[in-house]
Amino acid sequence: MAILTVKDLTKSFGGLTAVSKVNLELEQGELIGLIGPNGAGKTTAFNLLTGVYEPTSGSITLTKNGVSKEIQGMKPYAVCKDGLARTFQNIRLFKDLTVLDNVRIAMNQNVKYGLISSFLHLPSYLRAEKELERKSIELLKIFHLEGKKDELARNLPYGEQRHLEIVRALATEPSVLLLDEPAAGMNPAETAQLTDLIQYIRKQFKLTILLIEHDMSLVMKICERIYVLDYGQVIANGTPAEIRTNKRVIEAYLGEEVDNA
Amino acid sequence: MKNIFKHSALQKFIMILITYAAIQGLISAGIIDDYLQATLATICINIVLAVSLNLITGFTGQFSLGHAGFMSIGAYVCAIITINNPTAVGFIMGIIAGAIAAALIGAVVGLPTLRLRGDYLAIATLGMAEIIKIVFLNLEITNGAAGLQGIPQFVNWTWMFVFTVATVLIITNFLKSSHGRACISIREDEIAAESMGINTTKYKVISFTLGAFFAGIAGGLYASFFFFLKPDLFGFLKSVDVLVIVVLGGLGSISGSIIAAVLLAVISMFLQSFSEVRMIIYALLLIILMLFRPQGLMGSKEISLSVFKKLGLKSKTRKEES
Amino acid sequence: MENFLQQVINGISLGSIYALIALGYTMVYGIIKLINFAHCDVYMLGAYIGYFCMTSLKLGFFPSMVIAMLVCTVIGVLIEKIAYKPLRNATRIAVLITAIGVSLFIEYGTMFFVKANVRAYPEMTGFLAKSFAVGGLKITAQQILIVISTIILMAMLQFIVKKTKVGKAMRAVSLDKDAAELMGINVNSTISFTFAIGSALAGAAGVLVGIYYNSIDPLMGVIPGLKAFVAAVFGGIGIIPGAMIGGYFIGTVEVFVSGYGNSLYKDAVVFAILILILIVKPAGLLGKNTKEKV
Numbered sequence: 001m002a003i004l005t006v007k008d009l010t011k012s013f014g015g016l017t018a019v020s021k022v023n024l025e026l027e028q029g030e031l032i033g034l035i036g037p038n039g040a041g042k043t044t045a046f047n048l049l050t051g052v053y054e055p056t057s058g059s060i061t062l063t064k065n066g067v068s069k070e071i072q073g074m075k076p077y078a079v080c081k082d083g084l085a086r087t088f089q090n091i092r093l094f095k096d097l098t099v100l101d102n103v104r105i106a107m108n109q110n111v112k113y114g115l116i117s118s119f120l121h122l123p124s125y126l127r128a129e130k131e132l133e134r135k136s137i138e139l140l141k142i143f144h145l146e147g148k149k150d151e152l153a154r155n156l157p158y159g160e161q162r163h164l165e166i167v168r169a170l171a172t173e174p175s176v177l178l179l180d181e182p183a184a185g186m187n188p189a190e191t192a193q194l195t196d197l198i199q200y201i202r203k204q205f206k207l208t209i210l211l212i213e214h215d216m217s218l219v220m221k222i223c224e225r226i227y228v229l230d231y232g233q234v235i236a237n238g239t240p241a242e243i244r245t246n247k248r249v250i251e252a253y254l255g256e257e258v259d260n261a
Numbered sequence: 262m263k264n265i266f267k268h269s270a271l272q273k274f275i276m277i278l279i280t281y282a283a284i285q286g287l288i289s290a291g292i293i294d295d296y297l298q299a300t301l302a303t304i305c306i307n308i309v310l311a312v313s314l315n316l317i318t319g320f321t322g323q324f325s326l327g328h329a330g331f332m333s334i335g336a337y338v339c340a341i342i343t344i345n346n347p348t349a350v351g352f353i354m355g356i357i358a359g360a361i362a363a364a365l366i367g368a369v370v371g372l373p374t375l376r377l378r379g380d381y382l383a384i385a386t387l388g389m390a391e392i393i394k395i396v397f398l399n400l401e402i403t404n405g406a407a408g409l410q411g412i413p414q415f416v417n418w419t420w421m422f423v424f425t426v427a428t429v430l431i432i433t434n435f436l437k438s439s440h441g442r443a444c445i446s447i448r449e450d451e452i453a454a455e456s457m458g459i460n461t462t463k464y465k466v467i468s469f470t471l472g473a474f475f476a477g478i479a480g481g482l483y484a485s486f487f488f489f490l491k492p493d494l495f496g497f498l499k500s501v502d503v504l505v506i507v508v509l510g511g512l513g514s515i516s517g518s519i520i521a522a523v524l525l526a527v528i529s530m531f532l533q534s535f536s537e538v539r540m541i542i543y544a545l546l547l548i549i550l551m552l553f554r555p556q557g558l559m560g561s562k563e564i565s566l567s568v569f570k571k572l573g574l575k576s577k578t579r580k581e582e583s
Numbered sequence: 584m585e586n587f588l589q590q591v592i593n594g595i596s597l598g599s600i601y602a603l604i605a606l607g608y609t610m611v612y613g614i615i616k617l618i619n620f621a622h623c624d625v626y627m628l629g630a631y632i633g634y635f636c637m638t639s640l641k642l643g644f645f646p647s648m649v650i651a652m653l654v655c656t657v658i659g660v661l662i663e664k665i666a667y668k669p670l671r672n673a674t675r676i677a678v679l680i681t682a683i684g685v686s687l688f689i690e691y692g693t694m695f696f697v698k699a700n701v702r703a704y705p706e707m708t709g710f711l712a713k714s715f716a717v718g719g720l721k722i723t724a725q726q727i728l729i730v731i732s733t734i735i736l737m738a739m740l741q742f743i744v745k746k747t748k749v750g751k752a753m754r755a756v757s758l759d760k761d762a763a764e765l766m767g768i769n770v771n772s773t774i775s776f777t778f779a780i781g782s783a784l785a786g787a788a789g790v791l792v793g794i795y796y797n798s799i800d801p802l803m804g805v806i807p808g809l810k811a812f813v814a815a816v817f818g819g820i821g822i823i824p825g826a827m828i829g830g831y832f833i834g835t836v837e838v839f840v841s842g843y844g845n846s847l848y849k850d851a852v853v854f855a856i857l858i859l860i861l862i863v864k865p866a867g868l869l870g871k872n873t874k875e876k877v
Contacts, residue, residue, distance in 0.1 A: 050456055080458035088456075094449035096561065097442075104439065105446045109458035111439040115467070118438030119431045125438060132439065172458050324676055373862040379675050380618045384812065385861050388854035391809070395851040497805070501683060508680055537699075540691035547684030552669055555677045 001063060003028045003208050004049075004084075004176055009058035009072075011041075011048055011232075018044040020232040021058070024210075026176065031202055031209045033219040033240075036229035037252055042212045043089055045229065046178050049210075050086045051076040064175060081109050085174035087165040089181045089212070095154040099145055102153050102164060103136040106171035139167050142204075143197065159190050163197075170201060176208045177201075183215045191218055198222060220244070228252065281422050288418055298418065302486045304526045305421040306479045309428045311506040311518035313475035316432055318504075319512035319561075320441070321468040322448025323375060324383040328476050328503045330390030333495035334366055335359035335477025337403055340412045340484040347413040356424075356481030360474045366393070367473025368466055375465040390500060397492040408491025409484075416485040424482055428475050433515055435471065444468045448513075498540075505543050508550060510557050517559030585719040590842045591835065596726040596795065598834025599733035603788035604811035605818070605826035606740065607659075607781025613757040613821030614777045616675065620682040621662055623808020624689035625782045629655045629789025630799045631697065637705045644711060644794070648732075652786040659782025660775050668771065694801040701800045704793040711794070729791045736784060737827060744823060749776055757821060806850060810837070813857040819867030828868060 006024040010017065019041045026032055034042050047053040049060060051074050060072040062082055071079050094102050111132065113124040140146040143163040148156065153164060162182055169177055182198070183191045195218055202209055213219045219226060220240040228236040228243060230252040236243060243249055284301070287293045293301065314328045335356070342355030374385040397403045435441045443464045446454040455461045484490055506525055510517030532539040550557065604626050611619045629651045636647035666685045670678045706712070707725065714723040744750040752773045755763040764770050792807070793799050814833040818825025833853055840849040860867065 052452065052456065075460075076452075076455040077458050077460045080456060085458075086456055088453065092450050092453035094446050094453065097445065097449060101442055101445075105442050105454070105459065106457040108439050108443045113439075115435075115440060118435050118440045121434050121438075128439070168457060318676075324679065370858075374858065377861055377865060380616075380679050381816075381861055381865060383679060384618065384809075384816070385858050387809070388813070388857045392851045392854050392858075395848060399845075399847050501687065504680070504683070512676075537691045537695045540687055541695065544684045544686075544688035544691065548666055548681050548688065551673070551677045551681040551684065552666075555673060 001028065001066070002026060003063055004210075005059075005061040005063070006049070007059045007061070009045070009048055009060065010056045011044055011053055012056045018232050019048060019055075022229070022232070022234055024227060024234070026208050026210060029202075029206065029208055030225065031198075031211065031223055033223035033226040034210060034212045034229065035214070035216075035219060035226060035243075040229040040252075041232040042229055043180060044232075046086060046180055046212065048072070049079075049178060050084060051079040062176070077109075080172050080174075083173075083175035084178065085169040085172045085176070086178040087162075087169050087180055087182060089184065091161050091165055093153040093161055093164060093168070096152060098150050099140065099153055099156065099164060100133070100136055100149040102168050103139060103171045104132050106168045107132055107135065110173065136171065139170055142201065143167055159186055162186070162194075166197075166201070170205065174205075174207065176210065179209060179211045179213075181212050181214060183213060183218050186215075188217075191215055194218070195222055277426055281419075284422075285418060299487075300526055300530050301418065302416070302421055302482070304523055305425040306482050306486075307503070307506055307522040307526060308425050308519050309475055309479040309482065310503045311510065311522050312429055312432050312515055313472040313479070314503050315507045315510075315512065315515065315518050316436070316444075316475075317468055317472040319507055319514070319518075320436060320448060321444040321465060322451075323465055323469065324379055325386040325469070325472070326383045326497070326500050326504070327370075327386030327388075327390035327393075328472075329495040329497070329499035330386075330393040331363040331367055331473040331476035332480040332483070332499065333390075333393060333397060333490075333492065334363040335480025336484040336490050336495070337397060337409070337480070338362045338477075339481035340409050340490055341402060343413045343415065343485060344409070344411075349415055352413070352415040352481075352485055356478060356485070359481045359484075360477035363477025363480065364470045364474035368470045371466045371469035371473075372462075375462065375469060387497065387500070390495070390497070394492045394495055397495075403490075403492070406492065408489065410489050412484050412488040412490065414485060414488045416482055421482060421486070424478055428478060429515065429519070432471070432475070436515075440464070440467065445513075501543070505547060508557055509546065511559035511561060512557060513561030514557070514559035514563055516564040517557055517562075520558060520564075586842070588718075589720050590838050592720060592722055592726065593842075594835030594838035595831060596729050596834070597838055598831035599729050600788050600792050600795070600830075601807065601811045601814045601834045602827045602830025603733055603736065603784045603791070604807060605814040605830045606737075606823065607785045608812050609815040609818070609820055609823060609826040610753070610777050610781050612815065614753060614774055615667070615671075615678075617667065617678050617682060618812065619667075619778075619781075620679075620686040620808075621666075621689060622781065622785055623804035623811070624686050624693075625655050625659055625662075625804075626785040626789045626792075626808065627693065627799070627801060627804035628658060628689065629786030630793040630803065631693065631789075632786065633790035633793050634702060634704060634799060644707070644728075644790075648787055648790045651790045652783040655782040655786030655789070656779045659778040659785075663775055663778040668774075690801055690805070697801065699801060701798050704797045704799060707794055725795050729795060732787065732791060736787060740780065740784070740823065743780065749773065753777055810850075810853050813853055813860075816857060816867055817860055819870030822867070822869045825867055825869040 002025045004026040006022060009019055009022040011019040022045060036042055044053065048055050054073045058072065059070050061068050062071050062084065064083060069082065071082055094105060111128055113128045117125040137146050137149065140149060145160060145164060145167065153161065156164060166182065183194055186194060198209065199222060201207060211223065223240060225238065226240055226243045227234055228249050235248045235252060236246045288298065310328060310332060314325065317323050317325050336359065338359035339355035342358055343352050370389050374382060377385055398406055403409060443459045446459055447461050447464060451461055506521045507518055510521030529539055607622045608619060611617060632651040632654050633647045636642045636650050662685055666681050667678060670681060711724050711728065714721055744753060752768045755768055756770055756773045760770055810833055811830065814829030815826045817832060818829030836856065837849050837853060840852045
C-alpha cells in the first residue's frame with residue numbers, strides 16, 4: 001500500500017507552469033530520490049506536498065493505518081500534523097534560538113498541557129516539559145548535537161545546521177520525511193556520514209523518505225527508486241541503474257556528469 | 262535540577278517581597294510623596310503595557326501600533342463598572358471585565374488582520390485604535406470628549422504592585438512554555454514554524470489576545486488610580502509611548518522593558534513641564550536607537566539573578582586580585 | 584440630487600489633496616517598501632512654508648506654492664539621506680520605527696518653534712476668493728484651483744515616470760533593486776529622487792489645504808496622512824494610478840459620511856475601509872497578490 005500518492009499535481013505561477021501533472025507513489029518504508037536539473041520544479045513539488053503552496057490542480061493522498069486522506073491545499077501545520085515533515089534547501093532554522101528550543105518547538109503539536117498551565121507552571125507543565133527535554137536530547141544524540149543544546153542555532157557550523165534541520169523535522173514525529181538537498185555544501189566525508197545517518201533514522205523511526213539531492217553519489221547509493229523531474233514534468237522513474245542509463249535523463253542533464261557519479 | 266529551580270523561585274519571591282516592602286516603607290515614612298507615587302503608578306502601568314506589547318511585537322514579531330486602543334477599553338469598562346459599583350469588589354470585577362473586553366476585541370480584530378505582514382499589520386492596528394477612540398468620543402456612556410470624572414479610586418501602591426508582578430510573571434511563564442516558544446518561532450521564521458506543525462494563526466491570535474488582555478489590565482489600573490479618563494489619552498501617541506519603552510528595552514527582553522519603563526518615567530518626570538521637548542527626545546531616541554543600537558538596551562537577553570551573582574563574583578575576584 | 588452633486592464636488596476637492604499625499608506614500612513604498620510616516624509631516628511643513636511665504640514675504644499664491652514644493656523636496660531628500668539610507672539593510676520593523684521617530688521629531692520640533700496653536704491662512708483675494716453658482720451648486724475658485732493643480736501635477740508625474748530616464752530607473756528599482764543596480768542604475772540617487780518628487784507633491788498639497796481649510800497646526804498632517812495612506816493601500820500600494828483612484832475614493836467617502844451620516848464618524852469609516860481592504864484584498868484595487876518565495 002502506497003503511503004503517499006501524488007496524482008496529476010500541477011502548479012502554475014501566472015503563465016509559468018512550475019510543476020505539471022506530476023505523479024509520484026511512495027511505498028511504506030521506501031527511500032525515494034527526486035532529482036532533476038536546476039529549476040526543474042523539485043522544491044516547488046516539496047512546497048506543494050507540505051502545503052506551503054496550494055496546487056493549481058491534482059491530488060496528494062496520505063495513507064496511514066489503512067486510512068487515506070487527501071491533503072492537497074491544507075495548511076502546512078496541518079500537513080505536518082498528519083505526518084509529513086520536511087527540511088529546507090536554504091536552511092531555515094530558528095537562528096536566534098538554542099538548539100534545544102529548535103527541537104522543542106517542533107514538538108509543540110504533541111504537547112498536552114493548556115494555556116493556564118503555561119501561565120502558572122502547574123505540575124502538568126513541569127511533567128510535560130521534562131519529558132519534552134528528554135525526548136529532544138534523545139533525538140539530538142543521534143546527530144551528536146546533545147553537547148551543543150544550549151548554543152544558538154546560528155553559531156553551529158554549516159554541516160551541523162543541516163543536521164539540526166533533520167532533527168527538528170524528526171521531532172514532529174513524521175511518517176514521511178522530505179529532505180531538500182540535505183548534503184548541499186558538504187564535503188565527501190560529511191556526505192558519507194550523512195548517508196549513514198539517513199539510513200539509520202529511516203530504520204529507527206520506520207520512515208518513508210523523499211529526497212531531493214544533487215549529489216549523485218548519495219542518491220545512487222541509498223535510493224531504491226528515483227524520480228527525475230525536468231521542466232516540471234516527471235521524465236523518468238526507476239531504480240538507480242535504470243536511471244543511470246536512461247536517455248532522456250542524460251539529455252536533461254546534458255553537460256552535467258550523471259554517469260560519472 | 263528541581264532543587265535549583267525551587268531555589269531560584271524562592272530567591273525571586275524574596276526579591277519581589279523586598280522591593281515591595283522597601284517602597285511601602287518609603288511611602289509610610291512619607292519620603293515618597295503623592296507626586297512620586299503618581300510616578301510609581303505610571304511606571305507600573307507602563308511596565309504592564311510594555312511587557313504585554315513586547316509579547317506581541319518583541320516575541321511574536323507582530324508589529325502592533327494599537328496598544329493604547331486595548332488599554333482604553335480596559336480603562337473605560339473598569340471605570341464604568343466601578344462608578345456603578347463603587348466597592349473593592351466592583352473594582353476587581355471592573356478590571357477583570359475590562360481586560361476580558363480588551364482581549365475579546367483583540368481576538369476579533371486579530372483573527373482577520375494577523376494574516377497581514379509587518380507594516381500592514383501596524384497600520385491596521387493603528388486604524389483599529391483610532392476607531393476605538395472615535396467610538397469612545399461619541400458614546401454617551403463614556404461622556405464623549407469631556408471624559409469620565411470622579412472614578413472611585415481603589416488602586417494604591419499595593420494593588421499596583423500585585424498586578425504588575427502578576428502580569429510579568431504570567432507572561433514570562435508563558436514565554437517559557439511550549440506555547441510561548443511557538444509564538445517566538447513565528448518571529449524567527451514563520452514559514453519554518455508552520456512547516457514544523459505550529460498553527461501560526463492560532464498562536465498569533467493567542468499572543469495578540471493575551472497582550473490585549475494585559476493592556477486592558479493596565480487601562481483598569483490607570484482608570485482607578487488617576488480617576489479621570491478621556492479618549493484623547495489613548496491616541497496614537499500613547500501607543501508610541503509604549504513602543505518607545507519596548508524598543509528602548511529591547512524587542513524580546515522582558516527585563517529590558519521593565520528597565521526602560523523605569524528609565525523613561527524618570528526622564529519624563531524631569532521634562533514634565535516641557536511636553537514638546539519630551540516628545541522631541543522620544544523621537545530622537547527612537548531614531549538614534551534604530552541607527553546605532555536597533556536591539557535596544559538589552560537585545561533579547563534577560564537579566565536574571567544568576568547574572569547578579571556572576572557580577573558579584575567578578576567584582577569579588579577583582580577585589581581579591583587588587 | 585443637488586445636494587448629492589454638491590457632495591461629489593466637495594469630495595473631489597478633498598480627494599485631490601488625499602491623492603497628492605497618497606502618491607508620495609505609494610512611490611516610496613513601491614521603491615523601498617517603507618511606510619514613510621514622516622511623509623504627512625512634510626505635507627504639514629509645506630503648509631507652514633506656504634503660510635510664511637504669504638504672510639512674512641507677502642508673496643502671491645503661485646510663488647508660495649512653488650517655494651513650498653522646493654523646500655519640501657529638500658526636506659524629503661534630507662530625511663531619506665539622514666534617517667533611512669543608513670538602514671537600507673536593516674529589518675523592516677527597524678526602518679518603520681525610525682519613520683515614526685522622524686515623524687514625531689518633525690511634528691514636535693515644529694511645535695517647539697511655531698507653537699502648537701492653530702494659525703489662520705491669509706485670506707485669498709481676487710479670483711481665488713470668488714465662488715460660482717452653477718445650477719444650484721456652489722463651486723469655489725479654490726476648489727477649481729485644487730483640482731486643476733492636482734491634475735497638472737499628476738500629468739507631470741505620469742510624464743516623469745513613463746517618459747524620462749529617471750522615471751524608468753524608478754520603475755526598475757521598484758521591481759528589483761539588485762538587478763537594477765547591476766544594470767548600472769544608481770539606486771541611491773533614484774531613491775532620493777523618489778523622495779524628492781513625493782515630498783514636492785506633499786508640499787503642494789499642504790499649501791492647497793491651507794487655502795482650502797484656512798487653518799494649519801503642527802499636527803495637521805497626522806490624520807490626513809493616515810487617510811492618504813489608506814488611499815494608497817486602497818488603490819494598491821506601489822501603484823501610482825492606484826493612489827490617485829484611492830485618494831478620490833477616500834475623499835468622496837469622507838464627504839458623503841459627513842454629509843449624509845454622522846460627521847463624527849467620518850474618520851472611523853475611513854479606517855474601517857482600511858481594515859476591510861486589508862482583509863479582503865490586501866494588494867488593493869489594482870494590485871496583484873504575491874507570495875513569499877520559499
